[in-house]
Amino acid sequence: MAATRPTGNLHPGTSNEVLFLVRGKQSFIQWPSEREIEEVSKRLARIVQVGICSEANGDYFKSGDLAYQIQEIIRTTAALLKQSQRAKG
Numbered sequence: 001m002a003a004t005r006p007t008g009n010l011h012p013g014t015s016n017e018v019l020f021l022v023r024g025k026q027s028f029i030q031w032p033s034e035r036e037i038e039e040v041s042k043r044l045a046r047i048v049q050v051g052i053c054s055e056a057n058g059d060y061f062k063s064g065d066l067a068y069q070i071q072e073i074i075r076t077t078a079a080l081l082k083q084s085q086r087a088k089g
Helices: 034-056 060-088
Strands: 003-006 018-022 030-032
Touching: 034 060
Parallel strands: none
Antiparallel strands: 003 018, 018 030
16 A cells, blocks of 8 residues: 655645655655646646737747746656656666
């Protein structure tokens, strides 16, 4: 059975939920839960929407900065995926 530990809220006003799972009693590695990954994905999608609205309102500095940061997250995620696939052999 997996041990769990609670973490802080992702959104103010929500109840505390277990967001990280620790696999096995001997493991110190804390893996994010599916729920946490989904929440981050939703938050990133919301940031993209805010950036698009900022661009439409003429705030190119804010929208450009958000677009750059989101692209960096995507590039880093792609590099991590590529690295993890090589590790499989």
